[in-house]
Amino acid sequence: MSKYTQLQASLTELLLAEDVENCSAWTRNALQQGVSPLDFFNEVFTPAMAAVGDKFGRLEIFLPELIDTAEKAKAISEQVVKPALAEAGVGGGGPRGKVVICSVQGDLHDIGKSMVSLMLQVNGFDVIDLGINVPSRVALNRAKEVGADILGLSSLMTTSMPYMKECVELRDGLGLKDSFFIIVGGAPITSKYCEDIGADAFGRDAIDGVKKCISLMEKRP
């Protein structure tokens, strides 16, 4: 087992443990032991978070644990990794991209969308969750206002699907097509529907949604 693999396994374990303070202290200690901040971010922190995401994908952990992990990761990033990177004068350590996410108007389902939101966070995205039953203009305005890379729309009901189409039409009609991508998901949504309404990607579930967002970010200029 390489040094980084060992550290990654230890960090994964710590992220899933109860104590929040330990994570930041442990990270500081790792950096003091000679691991560069950039290597820590790329070889330890990011893979450890991906490992936590995989555990959720296999339902070895559940949503409350995923939420706790996302919060610990945020603390590690804000309190230790980012300052260390800045001190070392190197870039990196920032979010993979900014995602605004919501359940569209007429849809009150929250948990599936929250799972996607958290999986994006543990995979390094900055996520702004607008909640449920969000009117199209509110979602679009917020995405524009915060400079989102991606707007994620969830619908679990056929009766709220028309609002996804409305969102895409409004984005394009308002001249925002090049400003951010739109990814859609939810039980009745298919890749064909995504294509039909002109959305940019379809996430089959939380795991696939993360993969698609990563792919979309690779297309960003």
Add this chain to the structure above:
Amino acid sequence: MKNRARLVEVLHRAESGPITEEADFERKLVSPAIKRVIEKYKIRFDKSTIVPSDNDLADRLFQAGLQLAVEVGMYCQSTSRRILWTRAELEDGLRYCQREVVMGLGTDAVVVRVRRPEDATVPIVSGGAYGVPIPEHLYVPLSLSYLKEPVIDVIDNASLETVYGHPVKAGSPWEVLAAHREAELALQAANIAGRPGLSLGCVELSPTALGALAGASWGAYRPSDWHHVGTLSEFKTNYDMLCIVTHVARIGAGLEAYYNPIYGGYVGGAEGVAVAIVGGLILLNQVDMGHVYSTRPNHPFYNCDTTPEILWAMSIGVQALTRNTDLLIATLAGPAGGPGTKTMLYENAAHAIATTVSGQAVIEASHSAAGGRTRKHASGLDSKISGEVAHAVRGMSREQANELVKRLLSLYEADLPTNPIGKPFDEVYDVEKVEPTPEWQGMYDEVRHELIQMGLPLERIVHEER
């Protein structure tokens, strides 16, 4: 109904309970409370037993669920307040719950009665496409595919994909129009089938109160039909839902209140789902004042309720409630598979066995992952298998049921992640004659024969009076 006398008190508490942020309700109240009661009452899932016969575990689970209901209450999104009840109030609500109800009219009426684990009576069989999106031209033939099955006592409808060719848009006049159109087509189908008084589930997939209230108005569904009110996961309601509760209470109609916890979500794993079912349905009795309380927990990735963990949670959850209360409990089969697959037939059989021997008063079938994801994926045989199996397992011991469910799991569990959606209605049925295709009927007959070989008395003719 006598249990609806507290309607004004429910509405008042939604306006006056403690103010809480919605995110805090789930994260800081529901999740920790569930973990605490699981620990306190020693609720443990053991994968070797899918249908438990441990009465002490069922009774501990009931206490855990009741404590959870007292601690967290229900959250009203519209007012950001918790609707709280004391233990004594919840117990009083259970003591005077509706323990028998007539569904339907005339010769098509059936009586739902309380059942217990290993009960020798047959549960009421509710068949239908449970909200699967269906085009208008197939609505009547699809409905008839269920209505033609005599094992089905009451119907729950499909959802119209469009209304007069236009998308049904939530919270808009289209939702109102779709509700009226759904009622028109559902009643037409019941009349064609010669079952005009049969109780029809209405309005499927009404996302706001608009559709539900329009569907419960003059010219649409009747008070003898059964209305639905949902719970937003986890333990949440809102003004739309409370509007439905209020309207249905005032027209004196039957109401099915349902709560579908998410496996792996805020409630956690199998034990958490079981506690949530018990606590959730106790709260629905108090807040929604229905006549039947239903659950269909959901797997977050397979969108089904037929994994071992969820079957266990449903079985022990239903046992906890039917051993300790007179509530009329139902569960909805949620297979991963769709029509034209053996997977779905095995899944629905396993669900029917696990939940019927646990004491449910109504078996509901089915809303598959395939149907939720893909239009037109539902058919009459999907429900028929559940009904036939529910009849066969009356009086069966939980131990025998456990062995049967484990055998069935070994036949379908590996298929769950493969998204076995099967075929749409018009490819598994002759739409003109409303008959299963020879291929689909043949598959059904093969599975039925396999079930008989396993020891399920599906060929038994005589059954007890209801």
